[in-house]
Amino acid sequence: MGKINPNWGIATKAIHGYGPSDPLTGAVSVPIFQTSTFEFKNAQHGADLFAGEAEGYIYSRISNPTVDAFEKEIASLEGGEVGKGFASGMAATFNAVMTECKAGDSYISSETMYGGTHAMNVHVMPRFGVTAHEVDATDLNLVEDAIKKAKNCKMLIFETPANPTLSVLDIKALTDLAHQYNLKVMVDNTFATPILQRPLESGADIVMHSATKYISGHGDVVAGCLVSDAEFRARMMEDVFIDTGGCMAPFSAWLLLRGLKTIPVRMRAHCANASRVAKFLAFHPKIESVSYPGLVSHPQHELAKKQMSDFGGMVTFTIAGGFEEGKKMMDAVSLAKVAVSLGDCDTLINHPASTTHSTYSPEDRAAAGIAENLIRISVGIEDIADILDDLNQALRQL
Ligand SMILES: Cc1ncc(COP(=O)(O)O)c(C=O)c1O
Incomplete structure (x- = not known):
């Protein structure tokens, strides 16, 4: 056995x-x-x-x-x-x-x-x-x-x-x-x-x-x-x-x-929720750009389709403004937890320029495409309606 x-x-x-x-x-x-x-x-x-x-x-x-x-x-x-x-x-x-x-x-x-x-x-x-x-x-x-x-x-x-x-x-x-x-x-x-x-x-x-x-x-x-x-x-x-x-x-x-033991089930839920978040943000007037490999607007969408079986639970976006606006968004969310790390059941939100990617100089960040107003969400597996409500109310505050 x-x-x-x-x-x-x-x-x-x-x-x-x-x-x-x-x-x-x-x-x-x-x-x-x-x-x-x-x-x-x-x-x-x-x-x-x-x-x-x-x-x-x-x-x-x-x-x-x-x-x-x-x-x-x-x-x-x-x-x-x-x-x-x-x-x-x-x-x-x-x-x-x-x-x-x-x-x-x-x-x-x-x-x-x-x-x-x-x-x-x-x-x-x-x-x-x-x-x-x-x-x-x-x-x-x-x-x-x-x-x-x-x-x-x-x-x-x-x-x-x-x-x-x-x-x-x-x-x-x-x-x-x-x-x-x-x-x-x-x-x-x-x-x-x-x-x-x-x-x-x-x-x-x-x-x-x-x-x-x-x-x-x-x-x-x-x-x-x-x-x-x-x-x-x-x-x-x-x-x-x-x-x-x-x-x-x-x-x-x-x-x-x-x-x-649960990673296939969790990944299905992460991917489904992230796809909904990406589409919601893509149509939001306060959002400048959204990056999610599952969106046709993603520069390597075709490649992602070829080498991945789904597009993952991570979504990044830029909001109108710069470094300070990026940080403001962190203080406006309520369900999402403002934290580094990713891949948890809980939705986590992060402003890379002031945290995980502060190890880059501003010039290196720009070269690597990490904008000062870029926000990263690790979309969790909560009810999607609650995740979207939270992002919506946070964006209203900006
Ligand atoms: C893509 C990626 N690789 C490597 C690491 C480093 O892993 P750890 O924090 O477990 O040392 C991280 C941490 O955030 C990561 O996101």
């Missing part, structure tokens, strides 16, 4: 993808192995585990059965060989880049990224002698030029749909291009989730998630993960992960497994 079948549909994988029930007790919910260390059978067993000549657990910074179950589950959903859990999405990204790049190397990053990833690119990596070249990845020629100019270029990283502009990048075209130059390709799939988009199927090498978001779905955990082939994961474990300690906690893994 309980064997993983790779041919299962995505909703079945979301529930059973971590494998059989606990072999010791039959517990259907994966037990939380809240232990830091694991007792060896004897001295030789300990030595064999350390030498990699026996399979088993040593210490939860390296691996833990609850975290393993989550890793199997996310790998199954993304269609990859193996997963790895991390303390946060940023820990996942940092480990992936540090596995591919050492001092003197460089990588290419899309210029429109989560603010923390941008900060890692421009502030953290140079401290280790690693250079990130940020480029408009909607233009393949610019990406190819950047790859050609970069010294010891090892990797291409991008997110699609991108935070916060919701621009959509062509996973297959970018991957094919990067592979011509032997680069590893990592896609941040946080906004789409494996329910709507599976980058490994388009040839990408690594998928990254801020599992804090839709993977959890309930706003109660900070976590991250990577899905890749076994070779990459083994190299990462050996070269970076084990000795830098960005491990996922067992309780976080359990919360994520619980969240994943």
Whole structure:
């Protein structure tokens, strides 16, 4: 009973993808192995585990059965060989880049990224002698030029749909291009989730998630993960992960497994509500522009239709005015919670220029298309009438 079948549909994988029930007790919910260390059978067993000549657990910074179950589950959903859990999405990204790049190397990053990833690119990596070249990845020629100019270029990283502009990048075209130059390709799939988009199927090498978001779905955990082939994961474990300690906690893994069981249902509800919000805003007189990959007005709508099975739960828009008007909108909402993060059941609203993307200089924000009056909504799964009423009353106050 309980064997993983790779041919299962995505909703079945979301529930059973971590494998059989606990072999010791039959517990259907994966037990939380809240232990830091694991007792060896004897001295030789300990030595064999350390030498990699026996399979088993040593210490939860390296691996833990609850975290393993989550890793199997996310790998199954993304269609990859193996997963790895991390303390946060940023820990996942940092480990992936540090596995591919050492001092003197460089990588290419899309210029429109989560603010923390941008900060890692421009502030953290140079401290280790690693250079990130940020480029408009909607233009393949610019990406190819950047790859050609970069010294010891090892990797291409991008997110699609991108935070916060919701621009959509062509996973297959970018991957094919990067592979011509032997680069590893990592896609941040946080906004789409494996329910709507599976980058490994388009040839990408690594998928990254801020599992804090839709993977959890309930706003109660900070976590991250990577899905890749076994070779990459083994190299990462050996070269970076084990000795830098960005491990996922067992309780976080359990919360994520619980969240994943409902992710297909939640994503359906998020997409349906977000589509209604996008259409409502598109016709509102106080709105300058709306970005939602499902709108025909979205510049990459056709591409989004091709590479995503639905358009996600995130909507961004600009209101008449600038930075201050953007902040005013935050104070006018009542149901929506003014908060960073996204992907929760609750509707969350955010003004990126003053919060998540304040890590960009105003010039870099402009270059990345992050307007000062841009507002990002993570549309929740409340009743759509209540979400629309709230936005309507907030816009009336402006
Ligand atoms: C698209 C995206 N990637 C990565 C991250 C970083 O993840 P975490 O906050 O879990 O470290 C975030 C966080 O907001 C994000 O939105």
